[in-house]
Amino acid sequence: MLRHRLGNKRIVPSPDERRELLARGAKLDHQVDGLIEIVAPETYRQWLRDAARGKEPRKVGRKPSEGELVTLVLEMRKNPGWGLQQIVGELRKLGITTNHMTVKAILERHSTEPNPDGSSTRKKPIIPWNQFIQMHLDSLLACDFFQKTIRTWRGAIIAFALVFIHYGSRRVFVSPSTYNPHILWLEQQVRNLAMWLEDEGIQAKYLIRDNDVKSNGPFDGTLKRIGIKTVKRSIAAPDMSPVVESWIGRCQAECLDYFVCISLRQLDRINQTYARFYNEYRPSQSRVIGNLVLSKSGQPTGAGAVKCQTWLGGLLRHYYREGG
Numbered sequence: 001m002l003r004h005r006l007g008n009k010r011i012v013p014s015p016d017e018r019r020e021l022l023a024r025g026a027k028l029d030h031q032v033d034g035l036i037e038i039v040a041p042e043t044y045r046q047w048l049r050d051a052a053r054g055k056e057p058r059k060v061g062r063k064p065s066e067g068e069l070v071t072l073v074l075e076m077r078k079n080p081g082w083g084l085q086q087i088v089g090e091l092r093k094l095g096i097t098t099n100h101m102t103v104k105a106i107l108e109r110h111s112t113e114p115n116p117d118g119s120s121t122r123k124k125p126i127i128p129w130n131q132f133i134q135m136h137l138d139s140l141l142a143c144d145f146f147q148k149t150i151r152t153w154r155g156a157i158i159a160f161a162l163v164f165i166h167y168g169s170r171r172v173f174v175s176p177s178t179y180n181p182h183i184l185w186l187e188q189q190v191r192n193l194a195m196w197l198e199d200e201g202i203q204a205k206y207l208i209r210d211n212d213v214k215s216n217g218p219f220d221g222t223l224k225r226i227g228i229k230t231v232k233r234s235i236a237a238p239d240m241s242p243v244v245e246s247w248i249g250r251c252q253a254e255c256l257d258y259f260v261c262i263s264l265r266q267l268d269r270i271n272q273t274y275a276r277f278y279n280e281y282r283p284s285q286s287r288v289i290g291n292l293v294l295s296k297s298g299q300p301t302g303a304g305a306v307k308c309q310t311w312l313g314g315l316l317r318h319y320y321r322e323g324g
Helices: 015-026 041-052 066-076 084-093 100-109 129-135 183-200 218-225 242-254 264-280
Strands: 140-152 155-166 172-174 206-209 229-232 306-311 316-321
Touching (some): 015 041, 066 100, 084 100, 140 242, 140 264, 155 183, 155 242, 155 264, 183 218, 218 229, 242 264, 264 316
Parallel strands (some): 140 206, 206 229
Antiparallel strands (some): 140 155
């Protein structure tokens, strides 16, 4: 029963197979010399000694090909914060037995980064931008300036406003407009933002902004004081903050482009009306929201006649059912 001709092929029995062999050998009083060929008789006697000491056999890992092991190690190293022991453990879950020295040699050979052993001098792994967005969706804001020409008795003057958008809920906060977005004005908008975040129950930790000189220096410092870290997007890379860029485009196409403004007060009324309409009644085309409105006040209710509420002379429209 114990004889098994394997030729030159080596088989490493699993723990269950080892126990089965010991059980069969017990019927022969473990006198298996000349009978067992799956393993050497000395190995069998070592199993007996281990069993007598209560030592459990280790699970046998599958030895992968060199290419497969390298591929898996490099793939797992992409996970932020994973060190050598984490990778070894994950490989063991896949039935692959290796050690941290082998993993370290693979990482050094392929030059993924210095000090892959997780020491304090190791640089933080680079997180793909899309992954960063998904990881921090509920604590992430983005902001940007948008502008509108004001026709005054002194001629045309460009006015600026600052919009903040929360990635998780897609709700927006729009600042008052100004001709001169100086440092004191920016700091005040951060304070206004802090009050809006508190009212909305949003716990923000990061804010994506561009490299506009208007936003440098004290602006970042004021954000830091309210617990928000600034993340600067690359120069000329609007795709790094498409959510806020998309909102500005919609605001202009759906609202601002229809008006000739003659004062900051008029522009503020238009901007705040559109922001309120966007937050409360306009269906969001965001995949995060799923083409629904951002507020419960605009959700489908009632079964009465269809009514229409309008703002800005009928430019913005909200349809609802009477009695809802």
